[in-house]
Amino acid sequence: SSSDPAAVHRPYCVETREDEEQSVKLAEILELLLAAGYFRARIKGLSPFDKVVGGMTWCITTCNFDIDVDLLFQENSTIGQKIALTEKIVSVLPKMKCPHRLEPHQIQGLDFIHIFPVIQWLVKRAIETKEEMGDYVRAYSISQFNKTHKLPEDEEFLQRKDKAVRAVLDVLEVYKPQRKYRRQRDAGELLDEESRVHSTLLEYGRIKTLMTSMAAMVNEEGKLTASAVGQIVGLQSEEIKQIASEYAEKQSELSSEERSERYGPLQQHRRALASLNKQIQQKKKQLEEETAAKCLNAERVVVLLISLLEKLRALVTMNENLKQQEQEFRTHCREEMVRLQQNIEELKTESGQDTDEEKYEKNLSFVYLKLSFLRCVQARRNREIAILQRKIDEVPSRAELTQYQKRFIELYSQVSATHKETKQFFTLYNTLDDKKVYLEKEVNLLNSIHDNFQQAMSSSAAKDQFLRQMEQIVEGIKQSRIKVTLTGEFSLFQPRSSFSVRRKLS
Structure with a gap:
């Protein structure tokens, strides 16, 4: 049939499986897709292949898996395009860990019995993915809405917000801390954190805090007078911190000197002895506590060892009993084996x-x-x-042969179209090549006329000869034109072969 040209336009019938079970499964598949949200399955103008494959592609895309297809603008595809599309879908299913097997020819042949479990699994997976991504999509949609739209409550809040922010800023401006003093740059660096805190508080006029700390020091030592406090407050703010840090050092030195002068070396020796005795008592108490803890631990270990020893004794007695039972069982088995062997020998001799x-x-x-x-x-x-x-x-089966036949017909149509286009290109090339040759001849003729015109116009004899040559050239052009016209009409019925084009190209 491929050799017959009329067979190209002849329609072919493909066997399809149309039974009740297949139609029932198709209806269930479409109901599942509609329930999942694929409303394109309601379009009556689409074929079952486009509905089912479109639904599968939609479910796969909803599950965040990429598949390189375009179903919205490409429908009623050829067999080759359908095969490529089904192969892409089948290759994505194992990546999604689909438990059901599906082949491309089952999708192309509309085997809905095998397609139904895959669709059912894909719809279930798509619904689960929608539930997982629902909050994210909702939050994203709200953010996109808030970019371009506002609710009345939001506008009212923004108006109140501006007023509230201005009021808070005014209050902060009125009641912000103000520095009254500033520490000199050439003053010494404060070493401890407490002195730096007191210095900062004094710079901002917080003298009350420093006075409370000084009062505590007075209660402890009893050496600071009211005049000294007034003198410290009267100093510059940079020196106050340094004096506060030096005060503790001076006080400790003075106390040690006064005590050494008041009591003498004997009293110092007694105090050293008392401190040593106190340390000895503390060490004894610590050692007693450690020994008591160690004794308690030792008692616990002894109790554990005694319990383990009792368990070991019980296990040893059990082991001895088991060995004795094993020995008795072995002797019994040997006696039984000897008795049975004797019975066997007796039976052999008898029978x-x-x-x-x-x-x-x-x-x-x-x-x-x-x-x-x-x-x-x-x-x-x-x-x-x-x-x-x-x-x-x-x-091959009959359905496969039918598919091969349709594919061969499509390939034959493509080859014939390509061949016709190639022949047109050959004809165009030959025409353009001839046109080029004649244009080159025309250019050469015009150049020769231009070169010889001045010389021909110099005398009347040369002018007559030039006119005769021009008449001969015009006559030759007319004959060439007639010849080219006849050749072109003949080439319409008998085109040039590709050999002439190759010769010209070479």
């Missing part, structure tokens, strides 16, 4: 079983040989069955 055993051995060897032969026969039959099965599988 003469030696000849029967030889017969049994011969029969057994024969059965083994027969079994091995039957296994070889079975293996040979299995190989023949496998070869026949492969040969049967190599023969």
